[in-house]
Amino acid sequence: MLTSLSIKNYALIEDVKLHFQENFTILTGETGAGKSIILGALALLKGKRADLSSMRNEANKCVIEGVFSIGAYDLQSVFEENDLDYETETIVRREILPSGKSRAFINDSPVNLQQLSTLGDLLVDIHSQHETLFIGDTSYQMEVVDAVADHQALLIDFRQGWKAYKKIQRKLEEVKGQQAEAEKSYDYNLFLLNEIKSLRLTEDFQETLEAQQQALSNVESLKANLGESIQLLQQEEIGLLTQLSQIKRNLNSVAGFGYQYQEIHQRLASVLIELQDLSAEIEAQEENIEDDPEKLEEVNQQLNLLYNLFRKHEVQNVTELLEIQKELEAKVRVKENATEDLLALEKELASAEAKLHQQAKELHGNRQKVFSDFQRKLVAILQQLGMPETQFDFNLSATSNFNSFGKSEINWLFSANKGHQLKEVKKAASGGELSRITLAVKSILANYINLPTIIFDEIDSGVSGEISQQMGDILEQMSEKMQVLAITHSPQIASKGQQHYKVYKEVEAGKTNTKIIELSTENRVEEIAEMLGGKQKTSSAVEHAKVLLAK
Structure with a gap:
């Protein structure tokens, strides 16, 4: 989980340090206040290429530093593969120099962007409305089903065998x-x-x-x-x-x-x-x-x-x-x-292929077994989120050739309206529907795998009222198993957080600065009342805010 984030000389931020709790953290603020700056800073820690124009003062160094508690993530092998010192409290730092050059460090060891990206993807999962498009990616769809099927050991064994199988194939072609x-x-x-x-x-x-x-x-x-x-x-x-x-x-x-x-x-x-x-x-x-x-x-x-x-x-x-x-x-x-070598390789290849066929068959069968329960849970959550006529199906088919998932391919089929033909998710779902599907999928996955810190950027876009309330409940339930951060304009969602930061802008010495403060309970009432009724903060809005926070 992300325990702290330090941002210096980045965009509209001069110097800020945030400390995060392990459950559900809310970030609110007016449009344009700078909430996206937090996402930009985290994106740099995940290996995004640096841009000199993002520096607040180009004469000074920009530094982004995140501290992560990773003892529960079983990441020792990742550190070993990248020749890095493993620490249960790992510090990831990114620096942009006035020259435009960028440097990255993990536990004070210099790393390249590929190494940073590899670890960053395992630590922070950022979801904006644009990034929910991955839900239509068939590889991701298969990964979700495999997580629910809980056969990771078999899948890893298959992939190792498939790698060896391809090596034998290359050797056979070489000998031929x-x-x-x-x-x-x-x-x-x-x-x-x-x-x-x-x-x-x-x-x-x-x-x-x-x-x-x-x-x-x-x-x-x-x-x-x-x-x-x-x-x-x-x-x-x-x-x-x-x-x-x-x-x-x-x-x-x-x-x-x-x-x-x-x-x-x-x-x-x-x-x-x-x-x-x-x-x-x-x-x-x-x-x-x-x-x-x-x-x-x-x-x-x-x-x-x-x-x-x-x-x-x-x-x-x-x-x-x-x-x-x-x-x-x-x-x-x-x-x-050559004849003797070819016969030996062909025999070895046939043996490896037979084992892969068996493993692929078992993987395929395991996936089919979980579809009914997974579909039921997914539809139930989407109904909570204001999609009562949702229909989901899983088009799982066998392939003639091996792939990284065995001998299977999948395509999720979806319709938001009763009586309409099911189509591929990426073609049938709107942006708001994709956001809700993403949330539903992630909430289910939280029960099966140890997900990294997840950040939802305005996942409430296009929804309000009771649906926002339901969305907040789901995010709160997810936060019982993992760290959840939500950037939101919804007072219903904001009220669910155990921790609440407000992002705002103010002008100092003729220069605009983005500030971030952690809100007390009293301040939260005022912030949520403002989100409900505007700057005036009517007494009814204040009472409504108190009711939301009391739930």
């Missing part, structure tokens, strides 16, 4: 699209993949082949050079190994003459061992060299294929070509695994 695309290019991708895989690539594949190509292309040169090297190493008497062996023997003879000679002898012995190993290796390599034209041809073909694949796939090395191979394997796999 991938399959169709893969089908088109499958043969070509498979050919490219097999072409690469035929080489059995490894990271050192290119280096190994190029080394083999060099060796096989230079067999004669290799044999000649290796053979000559072996001869120079191993030739008797003049071969390098023979001569080094002789030097080793000579050094061995002097090794005992000093440490330095022994060290030279050991180093030469090491060199000789290494050279002997090297000679054996060269000889082994020379013996393994064979002229193999067929092998050379095979190596050349593999290298040519490798180089061609480099050009075809626009890569520079084997590593990049291996990445291409992985990509082609993934594309081919889509086609090869």
Whole structure:
């Protein structure tokens, strides 16, 4: 509920702070006094876009602040979703700066207008004659019936399932699209993949082949050079190994003459061992060299294929070509695994659809069950409000496709006159009738759901006398379950409030100001008497006012 509202530098208001009680509050005043300013300020707290022209003094900041007691509204999840600190006493503030920029805060945390609007709609419900047009909106009509049917848990479960169902549908279409695309290019991708895989690539594949190509292309040169090297190493008497062996023997003879000679002898012995190993290796390599034209041809073909694949796939090395191979394997796999994936998704979709069908059927049935009682209550209230021949019906029909309400759609049918054909509410009801229908609907809903603070702006427009009295009774009954604020010109309605504010204008220092004061019991008698009989406030009007307040 709204506990207080502070307005500074807005329209004709310089600075005012209002404190509200939890039941029924009345705001009265002459036409043009500024009652609509209260609604404008609250609209800003609900996320309406700010207008610099609404500032009283454009040189100063405009500040609108509302304090709400929200412990009974179960709004923790809304605060969590918007990353806001939850407080049972929540402060919503809107500022319009002289620059024209606007800022909004919830519990001192900056928020955008979308966040402000989301919370504002859950805290304050404003109804003017223009805004009663929503009663003709079929989505709102369904929401009302669902509230009376009291199946919110089932509806939430259905909507979560429907969201998951649509996600599966999108995934299924995506897989089908991938399959169709893969089908088109499958043969070509498979050919490219097999072409690469035929080489059995490894990271050192290119280096190994190029080394083999060099060796096989230079067999004669290799044999000649290796053979000559072996001869120079191993030739008797003049071969390098023979001569080094002789030097080793000579050094061995002097090794005992000093440490330095022994060290030279050991180093030469090491060199000789290494050279002997090297000679054996060269000889082994020379013996393994064979002229193999067929092998050379095979190596050349593999290298040519490798180089061609480099050009075809626009890569520079084997590593990049291996990445291409992985990509082609993934594309081919889509086609090869698509049937299995499709079957799994179709099975999952069918299961989800069957559950949704069952839930939608249950929702549809629940709605049909409450129509009779809801219709009876609605007609009874409208008869109280001066519409004795009211007829109401609910055109609930099944749809072929799912929607956010299951597989149902609704249209309220209405006639204010007996014997006339029922038509859609938005086409058949006048503005005054829409106001009364709105009031009747809200009064019924107050018994089923925890409504936010509701503000009725001149809902009594076009009615008077006994009907106003009945309207006041209904508003008073509603206020037993929720906070109700009513801006009214009706003395009958005004007399029902537990709290009464008067809005008036006065000129100070040549400037018009809107003032708002809370009326005492005595002041209320005077205000209601004035509403009854004008400025003169006759004794009969005063007595009538006292009678109204005493009821």
